[in-house]
Amino acid sequence: MILGSHLAALLCYLAAWVTHLEFFRRGRSSPDGRAVGATSAGFVFHLAGLVAFALHERALPLVGVGPASSTLALAVVAFTLGAAVRPDTRASGLFLLPLAVALLAEAILVGLHPAPRQLAFRGPWLVLHVTTVFAGFAGLALASAASAMYVLQFRTLKRKEFGSVFRFFPSLDALDRLGGLGLGIGFPALSVGLLAGWGWTLTYGPTLPPDDPQVVLAVVAWGSYLAAIGARLSPRWRGPRAALVSAAAFVATALAFVVLRLLADGTGDSFL
Amino acid sequence: MPVAVVGTSHRTAPIEVRERFYVMEGRAESAVARVLCEKRVQECIVLSTCNRTEYYLHAADPGAAERAVTEAMAEQAGLSPERAAGYLYDHTGRDCVVHLFRVTCGIDSLVLGEHQIQGQVKTAYLRARERIPGSVGPVLHRLFQSAMAVGGRVRTETRIGEGAASVPSAATRLAEKVFGSLRGRVAMVLGAGEMGKLTLACLVREGVEGALVASRTLERAERVARSVGARAVPIEEFWGAFGRVDIVVTSTGSPSPILSARRVRAARGSVGRPLVVLDIALPRDVEPDVGRVPGVFLYNVDDLQRVVDSAEAERATELDVARTLIAEHAEAFWRWYRAREAIPLIRQLRSAAEAMRRAEIEEVLREMDSLAEEDRERIHRATRQLLAKLLHAPTVALRRLAADPDGLEALDVAKRLFQLDGGEGRGGG
Numbered sequence: 001m002i003l004g005s006h007l008a009a010l011l012c013y014l015a016a017w018v019t020h021l022e023f024f025r026r027g028r029s030s031p032d033g034r035a036v037g038a039t040s041a042g043f044v045f046h047l048a049g050l051v052a053f054a055l056h057e058r059a060l061p062l063v064g065v066g067p068a069s070s071t072l073a074l075a076v077v078a079f080t081l082g083a084a085v086r087p088d089t090r091a092s093g094l095f096l097l098p099l100a101v102a103l104l105a106e107a108i109l110v111g112l113h114p115a116p117r118q119l120a121f122r123g124p125w126l127v128l129h130v131t132t133v134f135a136g137f138a139g140l141a142l143a144s145a146a147s148a149m150y151v152l153q154f155r156t157l158k159r160k161e162f163g164s165v166f167r168f169f170p171s172l173d174a175l176d177r178l179g180g181l182g183l184g185i186g187f188p189a190l191s192v193g194l195l196a197g198w199g200w201t202l203t204y205g206p207t208l209p210p211d212d213p214q215v216v217l218a219v220v221a222w223g224s225y226l227a228a229i230g231a232r233l234s235p236r237w238r239g240p241r242a243a244l245v246s247a248a249a250f251v252a253t254a255l256a257f258v259v260l261r262l263l264a265d266g267t268g269d270s271f272l
Numbered sequence: 273m274p275v276a277v278v279g280t281s282h283r284t285a286p287i288e289v290r291e292r293f294y295v296m297e298g299r300a301e302s303a304v305a306r307v308l309c310e311k312r313v314q315e316c317i318v319l320s321t322c323n324r325t326e327y328y329l330h331a332a333d334p335g336a337a338e339r340a341v342t343e344a345m346a347e348q349a350g351l352s353p354e355r356a357a358g359y360l361y362d363h364t365g366r367d368c369v370v371h372l373f374r375v376t377c378g379i380d381s382l383v384l385g386e387h388q389i390q391g392q393v394k395t396a397y398l399r400a401r402e403r404i405p406g407s408v409g410p411v412l413h414r415l416f417q418s419a420m421a422v423g424g425r426v427r428t429e430t431r432i433g434e435g436a437a438s439v440p441s442a443a444t445r446l447a448e449k450v451f452g453s454l455r456g457r458v459a460m461v462l463g464a465g466e467m468g469k470l471t472l473a474c475l476v477r478e479g480v481e482g483a484l485v486a487s488r489t490l491e492r493a494e495r496v497a498r499s500v501g502a503r504a505v506p507i508e509e510f511w512g513a514f515g516r517v518d519i520v521v522t523s524t525g526s527p528s529p530i531l532s533a534r535r536v537r538a539a540r541g542s543v544g545r546p547l548v549v550l551d552i553a554l555p556r557d558v559e560p561d562v563g564r565v566p567g568v569f570l571y572n573v574d575d576l577q578r579v580v581d582s583a584e585a586e587r588a589t590e591l592d593v594a595r596t597l598i599a600e601h602a603e604a605f606w607r608w609y610r611a612r613e614a615i616p617l618i619r620q621l622r623s624a625a626e627a628m629r630r631a632e633i634e635e636v637l638r639e640m641d642s643l644a645e646e647d648r649e650r651i652h653r654a655t656r657q658l659l660a661k662l663l664h665a666p667t668v669a670l671r672r673l674a675a676d677p678d679g680l681e682a683l684d685v686a687k688r689l690f691q692l693d694g695g696e697g698r699g700g701g
Contacts, residue, residue: 027586028431088452157449158563160575162582166449167434172546173452238544239567 002056002112005049006070010104012042013077017097027167030090039084039093043077046104049112050074057114062130066110071130073103075138079182083142088174095145125200132193133218137253139186140225144250146179147228147243154240179246180232187225194218213260220256224249275415275609276334276364277371278341279319279326282382285359292349293359295320300396303327303344304404310340315409317416319375319396321389323382328372330411334364369605372415373598376423378433384587385432385594390423414608422601429597430590434583439467440474442579443550446571447475447519450546455479459519461502462510462530464492467552468523473500475519484517486510488524514539521550522557533561536568552576614674614683618667620692629659666690 016038023031050070053061061067080096083089153169156162169175197218231237231245280293295303300318304327307316312332319326325345331337346356363371371380376393378385397416401408408416427433444454451457459480461468464487476483483502486509487493493504505513514520514536524530531549540547544567551558551572563570633655637648666686673682686692 026431029434032428153449157446157569160571160578162579171449171452173450177452235542235544239546 001052002049003108005045005052006104006108006112009042009046009049010101010108012038012045013097013101013104016042016093017101020091020094020097024091024094024164024168027164029167030087030170031093035093036081036084036090039077039081039097043074043081046070046074046077053112059114060127061112062126064114066107066112067114068130068134069103069110070107070112072134072137073100073107075134076100076103076141079138079142083146083178086174088170089146089178091168091170092142092145092149092178094168095148096141099141099145125196129193129196129200132189132196134193136186136190136193136225137221139182139184139189140221140228140250140253141182143179143182143186143228144247146175146182147246147250150175150179150243151240151247154243176243179243183225183229183232183246187229190222190225194222213263217253217256217260221253224252274331274334274365275368275411276329276331276338276362277326277368278329278338278345278360278362279324280345280359280361281324281326281380283380284361289349289359290323290325292351293320293325293345294322295325295348297399300399301404303348304400304407306344307337307341308404308407310337313337313340315412316407317396317400317412319393321392324375324380326375328368328412328415330409338362366602366606369415369418369602369609370598372419373422373602376419377426377594377598378423379591379594379598383438384584385430385434385590387427387433390420390427393423394420411609411612415605418601418605422597425597425601426594430593432587432590432594434586439552439573439576439580440471442576442583443471443521443552443571444474444478445579446550446569446576447548448478450548450569451518453479454519456481457518458482458484458516459521460484460486460505460510460513460517461496461521461523462486462557463522463524463553464489464496465523465525465553468521469496469500471521471523471550471552472496472502475521476500476502480519484513486513511535511539515541517547518545519548519550521552523552524557526553526557527555529555529557529559531558531562533559533565536562536565540565540567550576610676611671611674614670617674617683617687617692618670621666621670621690622663624690624692625659625663626656629655 016035019035019038020031023035050061050067053067053070061071076096077100080093080100083092083096149169150172152165153172153175156165156169157172170178197214228242228246228249231242234242237245280290282290285293295318300320303318304316307313307318307327307329310331313329314332315330317328319328327341327345329337329341342357342360343353345360346353349356372393374380376390378387378389381389393416397408397412397420401413447454447457447459454475455478457480459472459475461472461484464485468485472480472483472485483497483500484505485493485497485500485502486505486507487496488507490504490506493506496502497504520531522531531551536547536549546567546569549558549562549568549570551570554573556572558570558572560570562568633652637643637651643651670683670686673686676682
């Protein structure tokens with residue numbers, strides 16, 4: 001049930017992404033209900049798989065590389081569906097769905113097993129910490145997808161190239177709003193998550209070493225967010241430059257994540 | 273009893289003739305009533321838009337019905353029937369079906385793939401059904417329902433209606449790609465030319481508010497502004513207003529550029545929001561360097577034409593898909609329509625068999641006068657059921673043969689076999 005639901009979700013997300021690609025290739029104005037339908041179906045399968053995991057393992061899928069990757073993928077898809085509510089921002093799935101597919105595929109390949117050891121950090125603090133941090137990462141992904149599309153659409157409009165990007169990508173205004181929404185939701189969520197983790201550590205746990213991969217990732221992600229928000233708020237940096245900073249913020253966070261994953265101790269306790 | 277259409281459109285008549293054939297909303301009822309007076313016309317729907325006026329008919333004698341419609345249209349237009357006929361076309365049977373489907377899908381429209389016609393077809397059908405009792409029967413009902421279905425499919429499954437079809441609509445599309453919805457945006461036109469007016473009208477239709485028209489002659493500016501619901505401003509106020517607007521359309525007859533990058537930079541000051549400049553003048557009103565000013569998107573008439581051309585090319589590639597959908601739906605309608613051919617035949621067959629059954633049973637029952645009424649009824653019921661069972665298979669076969677394009681000969685054989693003429697009771701069902 002757990003693996004089956006995850007595989008079904010993966011197939012649905014892939015189908016939705018292929019639909020986006022086909023619409024983009026054909027230069028349609030935005031993907032139609034089929035893409036949203038496939039994404040929604042995948043979301044339902046995915047959620048069912050995670051619920052089955054929670055019931056089977058008697059633990060929320062928040063720790064352990066596989067379950068945590070799967071939950072993060074679900075958060076990304078939730079933001080994708082949120083963006084698809086308005087037809088003018090539906091095309092953002094072109095960038096967000098491959099991210100969800102990659103995370104989910106990784107979860108399936110690594111294995112959907114709970115963390116081998118029980119962590120000291122658990123209970124409501126952990127749930128608050130992980131869910132808000134994941135919402136923060138998903139918000140950053142949404143903001144950077146919108147920003148990357150903004151940069152491409154801006155370049156297209158300036159260069160007067162009236163091809164697939166011009167037709168398929170939303171308007172600059174819609175992309176700007178979507179980017180702002182991603183940052184507006186993601187940054188507070190990430191901040192709350194980090195505060196929850198820090199607060200627990202100060203209260204109950206040992207001091208977190210500054211070279212802890214999770215601390216490094218948290219600092220990189222939070223700093224990237226701060227840079228993206230700062231660029232948006234600065235009158236001189238508004239528009240394509242702020243969008244570039246948002247896109248770069250996500251790239252920096254993703255790179256930090258990959259590097260830290262490669263350097264991780266392999267205990268499989270945490271997301272890293 | 274075929275379906276037929278008689279009408280005129282932008283393909284056969286200039287606008288000054290089309291407007292004479294135009295059936296105004298309140299007059300459609302009398303126009304249809306007049307056509308329905310022709311005894312062999314069973315059903316009639318009139319479709320009248322700025323580009324076409326067409327009468328769709330279901331008639332026993334399409335030739336007579338077409339003549340009646342031609343006369344009615346000629347009378348309305350104040351033309352002789354011979355002269356009117358020069359502007360009219362007609363299609364019968366399957367050609368009529370395909371024609372209506374093409375019209376509904378916007379393939380026959382002045383602007384390929386425009387969607388407005390679908391609403392107009394629906395309105396024509398609903399108006400006839402609700403306001404003119406007896407004008408819409410099963411055939412035109414089915415025909416128009418099929419037309420709306422294929423129209424919906426073409427709209428959702430192809431991109432035939434997407435993209436800009438004219439320079440003003442390309443201008444609107446470009447502005448929308450920057451601003452999204454144009455609701456609440458402010459636009460200003462410099463110059464009071466026709467193209468500037470059309471572009472501003474297009475922008476206002478899409479929600480632009482507080483539109484301004486600036487021209488060297490304030491009177492001309494006021495005239496243009498009135499026609500599109502904008503406000504005229506003296507030319508001296510142009511640069512003052514420049515910093516407040518989102519879209520600028522220039523269409524003056526100036527021999528040299530009016531907008532330079534330096535002036536645009538100075539006028540915009542620290543305004544951070546984007547500005548779309550649409551230069552539709554020839555020679556150009558805007559120096560190319562203006563496009564390099566941060567936040568400014570500059571397009572000239574060639575750029576707009578490229579948007580139109582690219583949209584047209586895309587629409588054309590979708591035509592094949594639309595044609596396939598139309599053929600598919602026309603075939604489905606035609607099958608249904610042909611299957612109706614079997615209805616009078618089936619009726620004849622059943623009534624002949626029933627008459628035969630009744631005669632035979634009555635004769636037998638006359639010799640059995642001691643039989644109780646209840647038993648007599650029982651015998652009638654049993655023989656009726658037997659007959660229904662016997663006729664079930666031939667009934668289904670006749671329907672199938674009628675729907676099959678190659679089934680006409682077989683239908684004739686069935687007529688001879690059961691000694692039917694197939695004429696009685698036509699038009700029913």
